[in-house]
Amino acid sequence: MARFGMVIDTKKCVGCMDCVVACKTENDVPEAFNRDWIVQDVRGKNPDLHMEIRTERCNHCDNPPCVYCCPTGASHVHDLGGIVLVTHDLCIGCKACLASCPYDTRFIHPEGYADKCTFCVHRVEKGLDPACVSVCPTHCMYFGDLDDPNSQVSKLLTSRKNHSLIPEAGTKPQILYLV
Amino acid sequence: MNPLSRRKFLKISGATIAAAAAIGTVSKALDKAETTKHKGIQKIPTFCDICFWKCGAIAYVRDGELWKVEGNPLDPLSKGRLCPRGTGGVGAHYDPDRLRSPLIRTQERGKEMWKEVTWDEALSYIADKMQKIKSQYGPESIAVFSHGIGGNFLKHTLKAYGAINFAAPSFAQCRGPRDVGFRLTYGEDVSSPERTDIKNAQCLVLIGSHLGENMHNTQAQEFAEAVGNDASIIVVDPRFSVAASKAKYYLPIKPGTDLALLLAWMNVIVTENLYDKEYVEKYGFGFEQFKAELLAYTPEWSYPETGIEPKLIRATAREMARYKPATLIHPGRHVNWYGDDAQRSRAIALLNALMGSWGRKGGFYYPVSMDVPGYPYPSYPTPTKDKVDNPDKKYPFAHEAITTGIREATLTGNPYPVKGWFVYATNLIQALPNEEITKQAIQNLDLVVVVDVIPNEIAGWADVVLPESVYLERHDDINVEWFRDSFVGLRQPVVESPHDQKPNWWIAKKLAEKLGLGNYYPWKDVEEYINYRMTAAGLSFDELKKNGIILGTKQPNYFDEGVPAEFQTPSGKIEFYSLQLQQAGFDPVPKYKRPAGGPAGSFRLLYGRAPVHSFSRTQTNRILSDMMPENEVWLNANIAERYSLKSGDYIKLKNQDGVVSNKIKVKATERIRQDCVYMVHGFGHTAKGLKHAFGKGASDSQLLTRFETDPLMGGTGMNMNFVTIEIEA
Amino acid sequence: MNEYTTTRHNELVDPSLHIWGWEIPVYLFIGGLVAGMMIITGYFIFKGRYKDKACVCRVLPLLGMIILSAGMFTLFLDLEHKLYTWRLYLTFKVASPMSWGAWILIVVYPTMIASFLINVPEYFSKKFLWMDKISEKLQQHKYAVKNIGVVNMLLGGLLGIYTGVLLSALGARPLWNSSMLWLLFLVSGLSAASAFVHMVAKRVDERELLAKADNGFLILEIFVIALFIIGMVTSTKVHIDSALVLLSGIYAPAFWVFVLALGIVIPLIIQLLAVNHKIKHTPVAPIMVIVGGLVLRFVIVYAGQYTHWVDAGF
Known part of the structure; x- marks a missing residue:
């Protein structure tokens, strides 16, 4: 079984938000909402500064609190590569999943259901990369099977130092950031 | 924290309405009946126009509606990956604030009061005024400001008319120096x-x-x-x-x-x-x-x-x-x-x-390029005057026209009066320093024509505003690019214009006909024009239409690949010491001069770009404005603390000449020195027609009242302004 | 300090989570209050006081149903996809406290109806004779009645516990990551219910009893809050920062003044004086307890949403 995940090279990312725009047009994400976004994490004092730029989205956790807390089963883990999805007409809009996500990746779609990144499952099913990955002008994003040791993502993780977001929350996020 | 949002209240009251919509099968059946044309996905190659880089793109049309734009993998510029603005180009087509029909001014300039007219009325009005200017002052008295490939046909019409003063801010306000x-x-x-x-x-x-x-x-x-x-x-x-x-x-x-x-x-x-x-x-x-x-x-x-x-x-x-x-x-x-x-x-x-x-x-x-001949037009009339922007070669090394020189001539009437401005796709109010001078100069004009896709500030000062189709709805001239690899790129329509917008070639051709210059447009439409050029170059227009890009053969790029090391300088060599500068009275080797400081307690105003906006052209694009709806002023964290400001607070900036900006959000950050502030250019719109962008953020150009002109080439140095912080009451 | 900027800006999520407004705290408070009322009702039924015409346990189930329905209505108001609410009852998700809650609420109503029918108040029994008949029949089965009392206490306990677990299961909000939260909400619910019943009870001895009980619950609540805070401040950085939101942060005034001082300590002093007959019983102290309980839910729900894992040091 595949385990889909993303590897993002923070060294190359310039935070241009092309990934965000591509997600918007690909998935018709409504105005004023974002399924992915850019974080600039700055440490230090001028002029000795360090900045990590990251593109963030649902981490499609292996231990997904949003799926556990969902009272109707709307939030679920898809058979294909462990992608975490929401079935719109099962969702009652209780927002427990929004509260349960340490990454604050979810929002309420204007139509009332909880929404978030789907890893572009409709593209992945056709063997394509998610829209954000496919447009990135800096080629800083990689999508693939983390369980396959020969995949590009796995190789990047063994060859480069990397970190995930808030590992201490115990959700086992599947997006990893190369530093 | 807002415990009860307005949206939520609306939702409760809307629940009953939603109930009707929830009867899924019924509404689905209705949807099916409505969408009839172009079922499925069409992919149409073109090239982008959200900035002027001209990246090859592929537009996706889903069930007859524009869906998304991706990069064209054949394109050497984008290599199949657009920047965020290109990806967000969809928003330009759907922008509700677009110009919709030709407009003629009904009140004084700058009031933005219009009546909608037909194309025929608008073009007759322009042609009439142009003929008057020609007979009274000569055709040289109409100046053209045009940015980007889209203006090629309009420039052609004006050259045929006899205009000689063509400028773009891309020289004196950008890369000229x-x-x-x-x-x-x-x-x-x-x-x-x-x-x-x-x-x-x-x-x-x-x-x-x-x-x-x-x-x-x-x-x-x-x-x-x-x-x-x-x-x-x-x-x-x-x-x-x-x-x-x-x-x-x-x-x-x-x-x-x-x-x-x-x-x-x-x-x-x-x-x-x-x-x-x-x-x-x-x-x-x-x-x-x-x-x-x-x-x-x-x-x-x-x-x-x-x-x-x-x-x-x-x-x-x-x-x-x-x-x-x-x-x-x-x-x-x-x-x-x-x-x-x-x-x-x-x-x-x-x-x-x-x-x-x-x-x-x-x-x-x-860089290399393909050999694509131009269209064999009749020759343009011989001018009787010199260009107006750089009299007596005041700036001896300017090799392109100086926008601010034209503005100066318009203001003073020297060396000769300028009586008409054509402005294509450049928002001169925000592009030129000291917007008050621009507005004063405009008062001396008999005709101001703006051709654009959105009602920018400069449109507010026009007599006639002509709404152009956005790039996804039009043909333009082909792009024969100078780059590492040579290629030709095609811009072609992907969807139809939603209202009465027209492409530049159509506008230019019709205007030429009104001016009695129809002989300068021997072709029927732009496809005939492009086809002629492609055929003349021995290339296939059909292939270009299908692929969007035709690549040339590989040519050398470096000396060691066979490029001859020739230098077009007076000495024929790389000039470490420049005799031509010395002869013109300048330093043959650059000398440093300390820049003038600002008043005590003020900060030098610096400005720059954001990845999701182009100049002041994209703030109403709903997708791009969603990425960045307003700009922020970067303030060193220590300075912010001194003023008890934190990120997100609104302040105003006042420059050394007392000009006060619109309110702008503070970004308190370690990422900037203490002696300057920074903002992204293009915000703080004052044009009423830009409903979505109006009043969001502050305009740097409004604060650029001072500029230092480069004695070599007439460029306008604009980091010469200083601001103080005005705390919002 | 780190500079952390995000371009997300999602409604209800940024700059800090604010998905739940007044509806959820009100619902949680009502849940706790009704839970307390059920436990008190159950205790009185179990003790056989239901036979007493003046016993407050005759009216509590009806009041409980009315109040709980109001609470469920506020819960419904909060749902964003209301037309799909029925989806709750097509499944049972064992890991989801919300699913547990949905089903607990389903069984709570029959229990309260049964409790109500044990000795229907005259106002109804005169109008609806069939109710009186059911009461007569029920009272013949003493053990059944006792069991109804037990079920009341059990379900009341579950209901009260669930209102706390609902939040503490949401691990992403550090302030809610406490195994004391269920106890806090249960005790607070009992205390509010005692205060409420103290006001509505007709019999002086019941009122006295509940005032004493309330004092006990209030003292217990102080300990639970103390342990809740101690648990937080002895945990990780994000939890310490979360506790500081209550102790010295933006929710400190509400916490210290309305929850602790006006909601617990002052009414406790008043009621201690009252039960020792130094002063007369007045509704002042119970009302303060009830309002304090409500404010407690607001503070915990709001402050909890305000806390998160990233970039702690709120």
């Missing part, structure tokens, strides 16, 4: 797309150039590639830019002192014998005189000016030398800062010459 500095040194421009071989550079030096925030696609892509290749990056910027975060060395320079740093770098490289001797001997002219002048500029001399420690200057100079000739000191793009910009750019050209990077891999390549 750089191209002049390089011309004086190598005899050639850096041109656009820049001939910088970033992807092969092993050491890349950025001086105020914020690649990654400035999202010219090829430049940003190659920058990331260089970073990925572990190239050594050196960034000089008062602001810790995105590029700075990728740098091995970050030099937080005192604004306005870059030339002092460049001279010190060259001093180190020359005195430590770190330059490419063979290259300099072979191609250089006047090196000994140049060297002699440099000796005074030690890092110790530079330190009090730049604030960069001598040991850091030495370390970075040696770092550059380590990777030569694959060391690229980037010439920048928008380089109008302090009025000495051509000389500073020349210093950059010279530093590159010391590295031997011009014509070498990882430095500056030689």
Whole structure:
């Protein structure tokens, strides 16, 4: 079984938000909402500064609190590569999943259901990369099977130092950031 | 925290309405009945126009509606990946604030009061006024400001009419000083797309150039590639830019002192014998005189000016030398800062010459192009006057027309009156410094015509506004690009214009006919025109329509690939010492002059780009405005604390001449020096028609009341303004 | 300090989570209050006081149903996809406290109806004779009635516990990551219910009893809050920062003044004086307890949403 995940090279990312725009047009994400976004994490004092730029989205956790807390089963883990999805007409809009996500990746779609990144499952099913990955002008994003040791993502993780977001929350996020 | 949002209340009351919609099967059946045309996905290649880089794109049309735009993998510029603006180009088509029909002014200029008219009325009105100007003042009295390939046909009509004054802010307000500095040194421009071989550079030096925030696609892509290749990056910027975060060395320079740093770098490289001797001997002219002048500029001399420690200057100079000739000191793009910009750019050209990077891999390549003949039009009328923008060659090294020179002539009537302005796709109010002068100049005009897609500020001052189709709805001239690889690109319509907008070629052709210049348009429509040019070049128009791009054959880009090392300078060599500058009364080797400071307690106003916006053109694009709805003013964290300000607070800025900005959000940050503030250009719109962008953020250009004109080429240095903080009451 | 900027800006999520407004705290408070009322009702039924015409346990189930329905209505108001609410009852998700809650609420109503029918108040029994008949029949089965009392206490306990677990299961909000939260909400619910019943009870001895009980619950609540805070401040950085939101942060005034001082300590002093007959019983103290309980839910729900894992140091 595949385990889909993303590897993002923070060294190359310039935070241009092309990934965000591509997600918007690909998935018709409504105005004023974002399924992915850019974080600039700055440490230090001028002029000795360090900045990590990251593109963030649902981490499609292996231990997904949003799926556990969902009272109707709307939030679920898809058979294909462990992608975490929401079935719109099962969702009652209780927002427990929004509260349960340490990454604050979810929002309420204007139509009332909880929404978030789907890893572009409709593209992945056709063997394509998610829209954000496919447009990135800096080629800083990689999508693939983390369980396959020969995949590009796995190789990047063994060859480069990397970190995930808030590992201490115990959700086992599947997006990893190369530093 | 807002416990009960308005939206939620609406939702409760809307629940009953929603109930009807929830009967899924019924509504689905209705949907099916409605969508009849173009079922499925069509992919149509074209090239982008959200900025002027002209990236090849593929537009997706889903069930007859524009869905998304992706990069064209065949395109050497985008390599199949657009920048965020290109990806968000969809929003330009759907923008509700677009111009919809031709407009004629009903009240005084600037009031933005219009009546909608037909194209025939609008063009007759323009033609009538143009004929009057021609008979009274001569055709030279109409000036044209046009930015981008879209204006080609309009320029053709005006040339046929007899106009000679054509300018774009891309020279005197952007890359002009750089191209002049390089011309004086190598005899050639850096041109656009820049001939910088970033992807092969092993050491890349950025001086105020914020690649990654400035999202010219090829430049940003190659920058990331260089970073990925572990190239050594050196960034000089008062602001810790995105590029700075990728740098091995970050030099937080005192604004306005870059030339002092460049001279010190060259001093180190020359005195430590770190330059490419063979290259300099072979191609250089006047090196000994140049060297002699440099000796005074030690890092110790530079330190009090730049604030960069001598040991850091030495370390970075040696770092550059380590990777030569694959060391690229980037010439920048928008380089109008302090009025000495051509000389500073020349210093950059010279530093590159010391590295031997011009014509070498990882430095500056030689761009190539395909041979596509122009259309054989009748020749244009012979002008009876000189161009108006640069009388008596006041700026001897300007090789393009100076926008602010035309403005000056319009204002003063010298050397002769300018009575009409055509403005195509450039928002002059925000593009030229000191907008009050622009508005005064406009008062002297008998005709102002603006052709654009959105009602920008300059449209508010027009007599006639002509709504153009956005790039996704029109043909334009073909793009025969000068780049690393040669190619031809096609812009073709993807969807229809939603209202009464027309493409530039149609507008230009109709206007020519109104002016009795129909003989200048022997072709029926633009496809016939493109087909003629393609056939003349021995290329297939059908292939171009299908693929969007036709690639040329591989040609050499570097000296060692066979490009002849010829320099179009008076000496035929790379001019370390410039006799032509000396003869014109300028410094043959650049000299540093300390920039004037501001009033006590004020901050130098710096401005730049955001990756998701182009100039002041994209703030109503709903997708792009969603990414960045307003700009922020960057304020050093310590300064912010002194004013008890935190990120998100709104303030106003007041410049040295008492001009007060619109309110703007504070970004309190360690990422900027304490002596300057920074904002992204293009916000703070005052045009009422830009409903979505009106009043969001502040306009830097409104605060740029002072500028220093470059004596070499007439560029306007605009980092000469200082602001104080006005706390919102 | 780190500079952390995001371009997300999603409604209800940024700059800090604010998905739940007044509806959820009100619902949680009502849940706790009704839970307490059920436990008190159950205790009185179990003790056989249901036979007493004046016993407050005759009216509590009806009041409980009315109040709980109001609470469920506020819960419904909060749902964003209301037309799909029925989806709750097509499944049972064992890991989801919300699913547990949905089903607990389903069984709570029959229990309260049964409790109500044990000895229907005259107002109804005169109008609806069939109710009186059911009461007569029920009262013949003493053990059944006792069991109804037990079920009341059990379900009341579950209901009260669930209102706390609902939040503490949401691990992403550090302030809610406490195994004391269920106890806090249960005790607070009992205390509010005692205060409420103290006001509505007709019999002086019941009122006295509940005032004493309330004092006990209030003292217990102080300990639970103390342990809740101690648990937080002895945990990780994010939890310490979360506790500081209550102790010295933006919710400190509400916490110290309305929850602790006006909601617990002052009414406790008043009621201690009252039960020792130093002063007369008045509704002042119970009302303060009830309002304090409500404010407690607001503070915990709001402050909890305000806390998160990233970039702690709020």
